[in-house]
Amino acid sequence: MQPVNILGDKMEIAYYPGCTLKTNAKEFEETAIKVFEKLGVRLKEINKWYCCGTVYSLATDNLMYRLAAIRNLIRAKEEGYDKLVTLCSICYNTLKQTNLMAKEDEDAMYKINSFMDEEPDYDGSVEVLHPLQILNEMMDEVKAKVKKPLDKKYAAYYGCLLLRPKEVAIDEYENPSVMERLIEALGGSAVDFPLKNECCGSYNVACNKEAVIDANYRIITNARKNGAEAIVTSCPLCHFNLKEIQKEVKKAYPDFVGLPVYYFTEIMAMAFGVKK
Amino acid sequence: MKMVRIYIMGKEYRVPEGLTIMKAMEYAGYRYIRGSGCRAGFCGACATVYRKEGEYKLHADLACQTTVEDGMYLVQLPFTPANKAIYDLEKIRVDDKTLVNFYPEIARCVSCNTCTKACPQELDVMDYIQASLRGDVAKAAELSFDCIQCGLCAMRCPAEIAHYHVAQLARRLYGKYIAPRAKHLEKRVKEIEEGKFDKDMKKMMKMSIEELRKLYNARDIEPEEEV
Amino acid sequence: MNWLLSKVEELSGENLYACYQCGKCSAGCPMVNEMDLLPNQVILLVIRGDESVVDTKTPWVCAQCYQCGVRCPKNVDITKIMEALRLIKLRQNIDHIKLEKVKKNLPQIALVSATRKYTG
Numbered sequence: 001m002q003p004v005n006i007l008g009d010k011m012e013i014a015y016y017p018g019c020t021l022k023t024n025a026k027e028f029e030e031t032a033i034k035v036f037e038k039l040g041v042r043l044k045e046i047n048k049w050y051c052c053g054t055v056y057s058l059a060t061d062n063l064m065y066r067l068a069a070i071r072n073l074i075r076a077k078e079e080g081y082d083k084l085v086t087l088c089s090i091c092y093n094t095l096k097q098t099n100l101m102a103k104e105d106e107d108a109m110y111k112i113n114s115f116m117d118e119e120p121d122y123d124g125s126v127e128v129l130h131p132l133q134i135l136n137e138m139m140d141e142v143k144a145k146v147k148k149p150l151d152k153k154y155a156a157y158y159g160c161l162l163l164r165p166k167e168v169a170i171d172e173y174e175n176p177s178v179m180e181r182l183i184e185a186l187g188g189s190a191v192d193f194p195l196k197n198e199c200c201g202s203y204n205v206a207c208n209k210e211a212v213i214d215a216n217y218r219i220i221t222n223a224r225k226n227g228a229e230a231i232v233t234s235c236p237l238c239h240f241n242l243k244e245i246q247k248e249v250k251k252a253y254p255d256f257v258g259l260p261v262y263y264f265t266e267i268m269a270m271a272f273g274v275k276k
Numbered sequence: 277m278k279m280v281r282i283y284i285m286g287k288e289y290r291v292p293e294g295l296t297i298m299k300a301m302e303y304a305g306y307r308y309i310r311g312s313g314c315r316a317g318f319c320g321a322c323a324t325v326y327r328k329e330g331e332y333k334l335h336a337d338l339a340c341q342t343t344v345e346d347g348m349y350l351v352q353l354p355f356t357p358a359n360k361a362i363y364d365l366e367k368i369r370v371d372d373k374t375l376v377n378f379y380p381e382i383a384r385c386v387s388c389n390t391c392t393k394a395c396p397q398e399l400d401v402m403d404y405i406q407a408s409l410r411g412d413v414a415k416a417a418e419l420s421f422d423c424i425q426c427g428l429c430a431m432r433c434p435a436e437i438a439h440y441h442v443a444q445l446a447r448r449l450y451g452k453y454i455a456p457r458a459k460h461l462e463k464r465v466k467e468i469e470e471g472k473f474d475k476d477m478k479k480m481m482k483m484s485i486e487e488l489r490k491l492y493n494a495r496d497i498e499p500e501e502e503v
Numbered sequence: 504m505n506w507l508l509s510k511v512e513e514l515s516g517e518n519l520y521a522c523y524q525c526g527k528c529s530a531g532c533p534m535v536n537e538m539d540l541l542p543n544q545v546i547l548l549v550i551r552g553d554e555s556v557v558d559t560k561t562p563w564v565c566a567q568c569y570q571c572g573v574r575c576p577k578n579v580d581i582t583k584i585m586e587a588l589r590l591i592k593l594r595q596n597i598d599h600i601k602l603e604k605v606k607k608n609l610p611q612i613a614l615v616s617a618t619r620k621y622t623g
Contacts, residue, residue, distance in 0.1 A: 018612070019611035019612065020611045023610065024610040024612075025610070051611070051615055053619075054612060054619065055567055055616045055619055055620070057586070058515070058567070058580075058582060058583045058586035058587075059515070059587060059590050060513070060514060060515070060516045062590070065619060088612065090612055090616070091612075159568075160566075160567075160569060161568075164568065164569035164570065164572070164573050165569045165572060166573055173573060174573075198568075198570070199533040199534070199570065201533070201534065202566040202567065202568065202616065203616035203620060204537075204566055205609065205613050206600070206609060206613050206614060206616075206617035206621070207599075207600045207605060207617065207621065208537065208563075208564060211534055211536075211537045211564060211566075214537070215533060237610060237612045237616075240610050240613065
């Protein structure tokens with residue numbers, strides 16, 4: 001097997017699950033661990049972790065909301081890892097942005113390290129990765145593992161937090177293609193659609209559901225008009241907002257026709273012939 | 277007798293060295309009406325916070341378990357206002373949302389760890405709140421097992437969580453729905469109900485104290501099982 | 504400089520005067536249909552010191568997707584300006600939602616995010 005540059009000579013990587021991977025998105029975690037095992041990469045869950053502190057706080061002085069992410073990075077470092085992978089787009093974004101702050105903002109890190117006097121100081125030395133960045137370098141290996149090639153047209157839906165802000169983008173932020181290449185590698189056809197990087201409404205689902213219903217209608221209808229038979233995503237909240245509320249979308253928009261929504265690891269498991 | 281200076285609600289007192297905070301306050305003339313219970317570190321009634329001279333740290337402890345030190349600034353927290361969710365344990369189900377549905381404020385936890393630092397029982401309070409958030413009821417129950425509900429965590433929490441109520445629900449759910457049933461206990465209860473021990477009981481009722489004592493000392497003791 | 508502008512600049516770290524009102528942020532905003540004030544109008548009102556801006560729907564509907572910020576030709580991160588406006592309210596101990604009333608059984612990630620953005 002070709003060495004994967006992003007992982008260096010290691011085929012094991014620290015894995016940070018996040019709360020939702022243990023609840024709503026269990027199938028995401030299960031399939032991810034299995035398909036990466038097939039590819040020879042072990043996702044090793046770190047022994048201790050906390051909610052990532054999502055979503056990343058933006059105020060210059062809001063360091064309190066970044067403690068959780070720093071603590072998780074310290075746990076990974078303590079266990080001897082210099083790279084940490086996480087499946088959930090929102091956890092990825094929060095951990096990644098916090099780690100950039102840790103590397104760049106000495107003043108903020110002085111305050112955070114002094115506040116967390118029970119923890120060792122953190123210096124930003126754990127690199128945060130998303131599994132799609134690893135897969136991006138392993139497309140040949142992915143192809144080689146396909147047993148039942150996918151036979152549908154899939155629209156890759158990236159949402160916002162894998163791509164923005166620019167500093168944390170896993171791919172070209174206005175026109176990403178890694179998931180499309182993955183879909184093609186798995187034998188499916190990838191459907192390009194303009195709304196693939198438009199936000200699903202995110203946490204508006206908690207108190208302003210209409211906004212999410214409208215976004216769902218726009219995104220799924222747009223994917224369907226471009227020929228998609230299913231949607232593929234990497235975010236448990238996009239997954240919830242696109243999949244779980246389709247009934248309510250139908251109520252608001254009688255012309256709405258839904259689409260199945262999968263995590264990218266679920267279609268990998270299907271193509272690899274891995275049992276759930 | 278060596279005396280130390282302590283400050284109770286800002287007023288200086290001299291009290292004998294070696295007293296607990298609770299006894300020192302009584303020595304100084306305060307009388308506990310609330311905020312005192314077992315005086316043995318189990319009931320959680322005598323939560324107290326203090327600072328020491330020349331230190332920025334705010335300490336939290338039980339007044340009955342902590343010895344006074346020279347230059348302590350003290351106040352008692354006899355009660356913590358905290359809402360307790362109302363539920364019928366027979367009717368609620370346990371899943372990965374139960375705790376967060378009853379106590380949605382646990383989603384506000386920022387992992388500052390202040391609760392853990394405040395806990396006089398030295399529990400990993402933040403860890404059990406985090407376990408509760410991700411629906412791991414068993415872990416939350418296990419980590420909070422020694423909680424005495426003094427309320428110090430809740431008073432220090434910037435996210436305004438009432439940790440100890442969350443933990444109590446976790447332990448109740450664990451006991452009712454998750455912990456394995458004690459099969460041997462069920463079996464024994466059934467045997468008792470079926471009268472298996474009636475004869476022995478009747479025999480023992482007629483024994484003298486001496487005979488009972490002898491019987492007791494000669495009883496079989498099951499080895500303690502590792503849990 | 505009015506207090507609102509200086510507060511927003513302090514919290515966001517952004518230079519609002521860099522905005523030349525091209526409207527690209529509003530054109531790309533996925534939540535713009537739900538807003539009563541366009542993102543570029545928010546900037547204008549903050550510069551004018553119009554405090555009513557913190558009571559509009561716009562900052563609360565913002566889903567922090569960063570689309571406006573990455574597309575801004577003047578590199579103004581409007582996402583951060585929305586956060587600043589939310590915080591001006593939240594830091595006065597005025598929550599935007601009552602957490603107890605939020606629908607049950609949401610994914611943890613939705614609930615945690617909502618507490619961060621809608622409660623202080």
